[in-house]
Amino acid sequence: MTDYSRYRVLRLVLIFTATLLSFLVAGFTAYQIYNSYVNSIDNAEQKLLGYAKALDEHASRVFGETGKTLDIIGDRIASKKVSGVPNEKTLHDIITSEIAKLPQAAAAFIVDRDGKFIAYSEELPTRRIDVSDRDYFIDLRDDPKADIYISKAFRNRGNNMWRFRIAKKSIIGRAILTGSSQ
DSSP: OOHHHHHHHHHHHHHHHHHHHHHHHHHHHHHHHHHHHHHHHHHHHHHHHHHHHHHHHHHHHHHHHHHHHHHHHHHHHHHHOSSSSOOHHHHHHHHHHHHTTOTTOOOEEEEOTTSBEEEETTBSSOOOOBOTTSHHHHHHHHOTTOOEEEOOOEEOTTTOOEEOOEEEEEEETTEEEEEEEO
């Protein structure tokens, strides 16, 4: 075998070894990238499950506390009535004192059967704001079986902030009162 032949064989062996080594490095790098990807997905799923559990617990607590507060407001109003609906100041005082105990509630109000405010936790005297076009009012007014309504998220007309509404129907005197917290 001549020097040239040995050189060619050695050159081919070196090229083959370098190519094989390159493929091994590329394969190992691809494996590491894939493994990192899978671990990232698993970690993200675990985090999201934790967030989902926390949100579920929080939502249950918010809805439960808000529903209880609306029940308390209804009971307090019922205990104050002599005939019909208590006066505006009494209603305002009741909802203001109860809503203050609920940090996640932005406000509460009571509307008459025509959908006009008769009490609002944020102001006294209460402007006769008309909410008769709102989904919660229509649902509670028109469905005799409906007792509570939880709305989709919406932008508040007054301050443009995202809110959802929990409304509860109670009949006091001749008015249908709907308490709502945001």
